[in-house]
Amino acid sequence: xxxxxxxxxxxxxxxxxxxxxxxxxxxxxxxxxxxxxxxxxxxxxxxxxxxxxxxxxxxxxxxxxxxxxxxxxxxxxxxxxxxxxxxxxxxxxxxxxxxxxxxxxxxxxxxxxxxxxxxxxxxxxxxxxxxxxxxxxxxxxxxxxxxxxxxxxxxxxxxxxxxxxxxxxxxxxxxxxxxxxxxxxxxxxxxxxxxxxxxxxxxxxxxxxxxxxxxxxxxxxxxxxxxxxxxxxxxxxxxxxxxxxxxxxxxxxxxxxxxxxxxxxxxxxxxxxxxxxxxxxxxxxxxxxxxxxxxxxxxxxxxxxxxxxxxxxxxxxxxxxxxxxxxxxxxxxxxxxxxxxxxxxxxxxxxxxxxxxxxxxxxxxxxxxxxxxxxxxxxxxxxxxxxxxxxxxxxxxxxxxxxxxxxxxxxxxxxxxxxxxxxxxxxxxxxxxxxxxxxxxxxxxxxxxxxxxxxxxxxxxxxxxxxxxxxxxxxxxxxxxxxxxxxxxxxxxxx
Amino acid sequence: xxxxxxxxxxxxxxxxxxxxxxxxxxxxxxxxxxxxxxxxxxxxxxxxxxxxxxxxxxxxxxxxxxxxxxxxxxxxxxxxxxxxxxxxxxxxxxxxxxxxxxxxxxxxxxxxxxxxxxxxxxxxxxxxxxxxxxxxxxxxxxxxxxxxxxxxxxxxxxxxxxxxxxxxxxxxxxxxxxxxxxxxxxxxxxxxxxxxxxxxxxxxxxxxxxxxxxxxxxxxxxxxxxxxxxxxxxxxxxxxxxxxxxxxxxxxxxxxxxxxxxxxxxxxxxxxxxxxxxxxxxxxxxxxxxxxxxxxxxxxxxxxxxxxxxxxxxxxxxxxxxxxxxxxxxxxxxxxxxxxxxxxxxxxxxxxxxxxxxxxxxxxxxxxxxxxxxxxxxxxxxxxxxxxxxxxxxxxxxxxxxxxxxxxxxxxxxxxxxxxxxxxxxxxxxxxxxxxxxxxxxxxxxxxxxxxxxxxxxxxxxxxxxxxxxxxxxxxxxxxxxxxxxxxxxxxxxx
Numbered sequence: 001x002x003x004x005x006x007x008x009x010x011x012x013x014x015x016x017x018x019x020x021x022x023x024x025x026x027x028x029x030x031x032x033x034x035x036x037x038x039x040x041x042x043x044x045x046x047x048x049x050x051x052x053x054x055x056x057x058x059x060x061x062x063x064x065x066x067x068x069x070x071x072x073x074x075x076x077x078x079x080x081x082x083x084x085x086x087x088x089x090x091x092x093x094x095x096x097x098x099x100x101x102x103x104x105x106x107x108x109x110x111x112x113x114x115x116x117x118x119x120x121x122x123x124x125x126x127x128x129x130x131x132x133x134x135x136x137x138x139x140x141x142x143x144x145x146x147x148x149x150x151x152x153x154x155x156x157x158x159x160x161x162x163x164x165x166x167x168x169x170x171x172x173x174x175x176x177x178x179x180x181x182x183x184x185x186x187x188x189x190x191x192x193x194x195x196x197x198x199x200x201x202x203x204x205x206x207x208x209x210x211x212x213x214x215x216x217x218x219x220x221x222x223x224x225x226x227x228x229x230x231x232x233x234x235x236x237x238x239x240x241x242x243x244x245x246x247x248x249x250x251x252x253x254x255x256x257x258x259x260x261x262x263x264x265x266x267x268x269x270x271x272x273x274x275x276x277x278x279x280x281x282x283x284x285x286x287x288x289x290x291x292x293x294x295x296x297x298x299x300x301x302x303x304x305x306x307x308x309x310x311x312x313x314x315x316x317x318x319x320x321x322x323x324x325x326x327x328x329x330x331x332x333x334x335x336x337x338x339x340x341x342x343x344x345x346x347x348x349x350x351x352x353x354x355x356x357x358x359x360x361x362x363x364x365x366x367x368x369x370x371x372x373x374x375x376x377x378x379x380x381x382x383x384x385x386x387x388x389x390x391x392x393x394x395x396x397x398x399x400x401x402x403x404x405x406x407x408x409x410x411x412x413x414x415x416x417x418x419x420x421x422x423x424x425x426x427x428x429x430x431x432x433x434x435x436x437x438x439x440x441x442x443x444x445x446x447x448x449x450x451x452x453x454x455x456x457x458x459x460x461x462x463x464x465x466x467x468x469x470x471x472x473x474x475x476x477x478x479x480x481x482x483x484x485x486x487x488x489x490x491x492x493x494x495x
Numbered sequence: 496x497x498x499x500x501x502x503x504x505x506x507x508x509x510x511x512x513x514x515x516x517x518x519x520x521x522x523x524x525x526x527x528x529x530x531x532x533x534x535x536x537x538x539x540x541x542x543x544x545x546x547x548x549x550x551x552x553x554x555x556x557x558x559x560x561x562x563x564x565x566x567x568x569x570x571x572x573x574x575x576x577x578x579x580x581x582x583x584x585x586x587x588x589x590x591x592x593x594x595x596x597x598x599x600x601x602x603x604x605x606x607x608x609x610x611x612x613x614x615x616x617x618x619x620x621x622x623x624x625x626x627x628x629x630x631x632x633x634x635x636x637x638x639x640x641x642x643x644x645x646x647x648x649x650x651x652x653x654x655x656x657x658x659x660x661x662x663x664x665x666x667x668x669x670x671x672x673x674x675x676x677x678x679x680x681x682x683x684x685x686x687x688x689x690x691x692x693x694x695x696x697x698x699x700x701x702x703x704x705x706x707x708x709x710x711x712x713x714x715x716x717x718x719x720x721x722x723x724x725x726x727x728x729x730x731x732x733x734x735x736x737x738x739x740x741x742x743x744x745x746x747x748x749x750x751x752x753x754x755x756x757x758x759x760x761x762x763x764x765x766x767x768x769x770x771x772x773x774x775x776x777x778x779x780x781x782x783x784x785x786x787x788x789x790x791x792x793x794x795x796x797x798x799x800x801x802x803x804x805x806x807x808x809x810x811x812x813x814x815x816x817x818x819x820x821x822x823x824x825x826x827x828x829x830x831x832x833x834x835x836x837x838x839x840x841x842x843x844x845x846x847x848x849x850x851x852x853x854x855x856x857x858x859x860x861x862x863x864x865x866x867x868x869x870x871x872x873x874x875x876x877x878x879x880x881x882x883x884x885x886x887x888x889x890x891x892x893x894x895x896x897x898x899x900x901x902x903x904x905x906x907x908x909x910x911x912x913x914x915x916x917x918x919x920x921x922x923x924x925x926x927x928x929x930x931x932x933x934x935x936x937x938x939x940x941x942x943x944x945x946x947x948x949x950x951x952x953x954x955x956x957x958x959x960x961x962x963x964x965x966x967x968x969x970x971x972x973x974x975x976x977x978x979x980x981x982x983x984x985x986x987x988x989x990x
Contacts, residue, residue: 054622060865064622067612078622089615090871102611107602115610116597116881117562118850120584127549127559127573152647155870159650159711163728170727199722200730215870216654218712227694228867232665233658235695236729352871355613370555372723375650375710376585376847386611 034478039100040072044456045082052079070097073479084482087460091324091470092352094390101389114381121378136388140333142348145360150379154323154351155214160373161349161359162218165284165317166203167367202280208243210294213286213321222286225294239271243291244299248427261303272314284317289335292324295463296436298429301339320345327353328473331404331432356383399473407432409477413484421491435469451490457483529973534595535567539951540577547574565592568974579977582955586819586965587847589885596884609876616873631883635828637843640855645874649818649846650709655868656844656854657713660779660812661698662862697775703738705789708781708816717781720789734766738786739794743922756798767809779812784830787819790958791931793924796834815840822848823968826899826927851878894968902927904972908979916986930964946985952978
């Protein structure tokens, strides 16, 4: 196989130790040896513009893919174009395409039953499932959390995390209708009619402008990244606070950014009080450690620690949504680890790179009765088979260190490119390989994405005018340089 | 393997052609030859009470299962108890455990990539995915529907079906804020604040008492099967109509049942008018062809056809939720086929036995723009690999005919048992193997479920006091007789 995968043109074009030359010249800060990997390609290889003739553009479809031929960091499309993938299926591919460890897992007879017999996990789990969870999800549980609930996807995870917070809030606080009174209602022959009344309290979840937590109706009420997501869909009257808009470079705006974060925190407290007075108390606060869909908006650890304290002070649960930030992409397994606190959250939801949805939670968040958080499948043990392999690969190959290393090269390269093309790029930022840079406007951003794609690198946009980088955890320094070279070419040609 | 699977005690106990003997005697209406199948067991085999010592009872968990050893209609638990399974993971196992066709599909190298590389289907589908859908989901599309949207699970399917109806309702009707005015709002620097206002209209979905459509927040607003599902969770102010409560036996209550259905239909129209006046117009009506979780409540084809007409008359979309009834269990692929109409619905959602979630819809329900119905995964091509095999097996083995045949035996047996034990059982009803019978009260129902389980048959409850039957499509007359014998034993011993 290896011979058919080798394409050395681009590798040869990497000249050693040339620092940033004049604009328009090749960007080569440093070369890095191609990591030895039998199963990956060496470089992009483009045969047609993208989408090519075999990709019919249908609705939102970008192009059709040949997943059989894709390897590691390289996605191959239906026309045989091979692209370095820094978007990875909206950040959901943990260790690249067709990783040998995952190929082996599927064909291992020991796992056959997990693929073929999908159980109703909530009532009839496989006998070894608790041990499997200890080995996989619980081995990477956030600080202070010993429980995990699996779900099918990110939206389901957040929907159920919200429910867990509502139940927790009512059970602890015994707010509104007393439990005894409710039991009386429930015995009433038409008790079901009460379900728009006292049984379904006006509780709320506080979320942030620019936040994204999914697009089912509960999640959508807390999603505020793009208008089109919410348009025409009924929503709840829940409070929305401002998320800090930091100014870059951070070291030049220390005072302004601290003030901005203080302003947002004050607004959070005001909204909690206001919604309590409205009779719609805030049961939980939900926040992303880095607002991803909303434009890669960062805030300081200090902001999150203070926010967590506000939640505690007002008796709200604190839900950190790590659906996009989790799984190692920031150089730590969970982005909230960068805050350096030992009580980061009451609930942490995940999906995407974790291959299964779900959420971790504290003991207090266990519902008072069974079946309150429930659906038919409640996850999928076959995804846990893959996750176990992914975690083995992460540990064996020290991928979090690799992410930190390649993330530094990537971010440093972006700093240099924005210095070189200040009329096009600004606000380079990131943690690990979870990086972003802003284009001067949305049209420029969209053009840059298309031009870079035609040169063999797949990127994604987020927010109004940001480019987001979401490579897999097997993205190495080598790949960062490869991208930076190509991106430099695009920028140097950009009018 | 076969020798270890054979357990002939029960088979031998089936005496030929004995019609119902006196109460307390063995129920044997007829014997049926064991269908030739190398891979299945012959009968239940119980070693301990259930849950056995190896099943620790944790929360809602019933017992732990040994899926490796389970075969066809027989589920094996962690203690080696082998049960005839008429509940099938809450009705979600289409062709039994470890079906050879599915085992072969996983190990077929051609499918490896579908398991290992989960794509973001909405933007980067595999090149052959449209053809695969034609072969699988679209080959069984309901009348009048040529489009399907895959999703991960039943709740996601319904959430997104509701969104599709809201979008359709607004786009067709141009109700409320004009699109041009909205575009102006969207350009406003703080447009996001409008999202609790004009952008998110007060639209509603009309649902029925006793209905179940899932437990995420949007779905839950239309779910009214059990109070505990909704307790403490905020909801929408959406109209809920009565669902007919038919009296049995149907032939004795023709006039009463027709009146009851007319009453419910009138209520539906009243609610549509009332909610329109309230400023929360009904964008869609959602209904199950048989209310499953709510207690296996049936209504006549006439009821559904009239309901569908009411939806059309008032400009509401008509959504038939076939998550539990679909996939062949009623003897037709979709339960709504029993209505005999060529315009049954605008949207039909599915999951469970279909192995993937999703919904079919008419062309008009395609959103006006891409990304309006969207999430990261939007389904899972590996589930489609299995579904294709399932459909092949259904066709090859004429499983819909088998379901009709074994369903008749099952229902006839239930009729006879309720005649024999009128103080315990009543209201036997069903379509195909999708059957139910009521116990005299909830305590009796729960006891019957446990006693039957200890004798080797796994059943589920639904509604207040119903027992529901949800066998796989490979449930044959042989298995129906096996169940009826065991159930008769339980009833004859029941005080």
